[in-house]
Amino acid sequence: MTAAPASGRDRPAILGRLAGAVLLVPGVVWLAAFFLVPLAIMVVISFGALDANGHVTLANPGFQNYQDALQPEYVRVVWNSLYYALVTTILSIAIGYPIAYWISRYGGRRKVLLLILVMLPFWTSYLIRTYAWMIILRDNGIVNSALQAVGLTNEPIEILNTDFAVILGMTYGFLPFAILPLYVSIDRLDEHLVQAGRDLYASGSQAFIHVTLPLTMPGIVAAALLTFIPALGDFVTPDLLGGAQTTTIAKIVQVIFTSGRDWPGGSALGFLLMIVTLGGTLAALRTLRREVLAG
Amino acid sequence: MTGRSSRWLTAFVIAIYAFLFAPIVVLIIFSFDVSKRTFIWLGFTTDWYGRLFANQDLQDALWVTIQVAAIAVVGSTILGSLLGLGLARLRFRGAGATETLLLLPMVTPEIIMGISLLVFFAQLFNLNGSIGQIAIAHVTFCISYVAITVRARAAGLNPSLEEAARDLGASAIGAFRHVTLPLLAPAVAAGAMLAFALSFDDLIVTSFNAGVGSTTLPIFIYSSIKFGVTPQINAISTIIVAVVSIALFVAWRLGAFRGDLRNVVTDPEAA
Numbered sequence: 005m006t007a008a009p010a011s012g013r014d015r016p017a018i019l020g021r022l023a024g025a026v027l028l029v030p031g032v033v034w035l036a037a038f039f040l041v042p043l044a045i046m047v048v049i050s051f052g053a054l055d056a057n058g059h060v061t062l063a064n065p066g067f068q069n070y071q072d073a074l075q076p077e078y079v080r081v082v083w084n085s086l087y088y089a090l091v092t093t094i095l096s097i098a099i100g101y102p103i104a105y106w107i108s109r110y111g112g113r114r115k116v117l118l119l120i121l122v123m124l125p126f127w128t129s130y131l132i133r134t135y136a137w138m139i140i141l142r143d144n145g146i147v148n149s150a151l152q153a154v155g156l157t158n159e160p161i162e163i164l165n166t167d168f169a170v171i172l173g174m175t176y177g178f179l180p181f182a183i184l185p186l187y188v189s190i191d192r193l194d195e196h197l198v199q200a201g202r203d204l205y206a207s208g209s210q211a212f213i214h215v216t217l218p219l220t221m222p223g224i225v226a227a228a229l230l231t232f233i234p235a236l237g238d239f240v241t242p243d244l245l246g247g248a249q250t251t252t253i254a255k256i257v258q259v260i261f262t263s264g265r266d267w268p269g270g271s272a273l274g275f276l277l278m279i280v281t282l283g284g285t286l287a288a289l290r291t292l293r294r295e296v297l298a299g
Numbered sequence: 300m301t302g303r304s305s306r307w308l309t310a311f312v313i314a315i316y317a318f319l320f321a322p323i324v325v326l327i328i329f330s331f332d333v334s335k336r337t338f339i340w341l342g343f344t345t346d347w348y349g350r351l352f353a354n355q356d357l358q359d360a361l362w363v364t365i366q367v368a369a370i371a372v373v374g375s376t377i378l379g380s381l382l383g384l385g386l387a388r389l390r391f392r393g394a395g396a397t398e399t400l401l402l403l404p405m406v407t408p409e410i411i412m413g414i415s416l417l418v419f420f421a422q423l424f425n426l427n428g429s430i431g432q433i434a435i436a437h438v439t440f441c442i443s444y445v446a447i448t449v450r451a452r453a454a455g456l457n458p459s460l461e462e463a464a465r466d467l468g469a470s471a472i473g474a475f476r477h478v479t480l481p482l483l484a485p486a487v488a489a490g491a492m493l494a495f496a497l498s499f500d501d502l503i504v505t506s507f508n509a510g511v512g513s514t515t516l517p518i519f520i521y522s523s524i525k526f527g528v529t530p531q532i533n534a535i536s537t538i539i540v541a542v543v544s545i546a547l548f549v550a551w552r553l554g555a556f557r558g559d560l561r562n563v564v565t566d567p568e569a570a
Contacts, residue, residue: 027385028397031378031442035400038439039412042419046411049418060422099315106312120551125319128543129500131517132536135524136322139329139533146325176318237408240502244524254410261414261507271418278411 050271058265069272085252088167088242089235092174093182096231097224099175100182101190104223107183108191119187122180130177134244137173138164141245165247173241178234182227189223190216233281253277323540330533347534357535360519364499366430367515371437371498376491378438379445383490384483386446387453405443412440413507420508428510436508437498444497445490452486453479485553492550496543 048062050069055061107118125133140146143160151157163169193216201211239254253273260270330348334341351357386397404412416436420426456479464474502517509518516539523532 024389027381031382034378038435039404042415046415046418103312103315106308128540131502133322136326237410274411274414281408
């Protein structure tokens with residue numbers, strides 16, 4: 005190990021060039037080998053096909069799988085996926101903004117605790133939370149039992165296996181994604197600017213629309229991306245809360261890889277799903293690098 | 300309180316907090332309910348928990364989950380801590396690219412990570428799912444969380460502490476071992492706890508990389524749910540929620556969510 009120079013403020017102590025290699029290389033190599041390389045292989049395979057034995061072959065690479073993926077029957081599936089993700093994103097921001105605003109403005113010393121309370125359900129198993137909604141929404145679940153007990157209905161209302169259930173489940177699952185970036189941007193907002201607007205005779209709502217909202221727009225954009233990306237890739241919620249007739253891209257990809265064998269076709273769909281989220285991912289990355297790695 | 304909030308806004312906030320916690324509370328309550336099919340309270344029982352211990356498939360799944368989590372925690376804590384320390388301390392060309400590489404797994408939809416690893420193992424190594432394969436996948440998505448937690452702590456350390464040790468005659472290695480390392484330890488432990496919580500209940504990545512004999516607890520639960528809801532699932536879910544909550548609580552006490560909670564901006568599990 006090379007000893008570092010003993011002077012200089014930013015002296016890296018024992019972290020010389022060799023130490024740098026020891027620190028950085030293992031993790032970078034791991035991520036390259038088990039994250040980047042698999043992604044590259046998935047993309048390569050998406051241009052292949054299945055041979056007579058059902059094995060993946062790259063003998064005649066082409067765009068066949070992508071042409072198949074753009075068939076009319078898939079258009080409805082893509083629309084469905086986008087619809088769920090979009091409505092979830094809009095609802096998450098509409099619900100998350102007031103929460104984030106309230107925590108930032110009125111949370112006082114309890115801000116951190118209030119944020120941790122938002123995060124707690126979000127860190128516990130997504131599967132289990134989705135399952136909990138199943139037992140609440142099913143025909144003999146709590147909601148239907150309560151409705152029948154007060155006599156609002158005699159027959160159970162079908163709530164599970166509807167679009168409503170899927171959007172409810174997704175909004176529940178991804179709401180904390182929206183609240184955190186919204187909180188960060190609202191909390192950073194200088195309250196004096198809003199006050200200045202009020203001093204210049206803006207009404208409360210005018211000050212909100214012309215001052216608060218534009219200044220917290222980066223948070224809204226980050227919240228939208230952080231909700232939209234996972235919502236688009238989610239297959240657990242459509243599967244468990246949407247029932248058999250609900251199809252999304254992610255659900256089709258999941259079925260192809262767990263029960264079907266058409267990996268090239270599935271890889272193409274997966275890659276398309278990734279491209280759709282890639283623009284968002286790259287935009288989110290810039291925000292994330294600022295928010296997450298700033299410290 | 301720093302000011303007066305409108306009554307409607309406060310009511311709305313309380314309602315949303317209730318909305319966030321209600322499903323989990325319901326799940327826990329009904330894991331103690333005598334009733335088997337309907338969700339009406341018929342009486343208190345711990346019978347469903349007792350039956351868990353009689354279920355061999357479930358115990359096998361639990362054992363697989365623990366093995367995977369152990370490898371994932373050790374592997375990702377070592378690799379992630381080194382990476383986090385390096386990013387905090389070193390100025391080097393490619394630092395930006397390394398940060399991007401670190402953040403990419405956090406913002407890639409988990410289903411993409413799952414299928415790409417499946418294709419990778421099957422096509423290159425002819426492997427079709429095993430405990431080792433799941434563990435490698437888990438290490439991969441846990442590294443970023445450990446690295447970011449350790450990095451935040453390392454960047455916040457006062458460099459004069461190590462310099463003071465050097466001035467008092469400590470060697471470079473000695474100063475690092477006796478000053479910096481103990482100060483970093485809580486962040487390393489917090490990162491390990493996060494990795495455990497992530498690994499213990501991952502479903503999506505795991506579902507593509509599990510094979511015969513490597514069914515984890517979340518996969519067991521997922522197939523049980525699809526097969527038919529039973530109160531046993533409420534009981535095992537309650538246990539998982541408890542285990543993961545304890546891990547997260549410890550991580551929080553160790554400083555995993557310090558600052559403006561920057562490290563929790565993304566969740567791999569749901570992505």
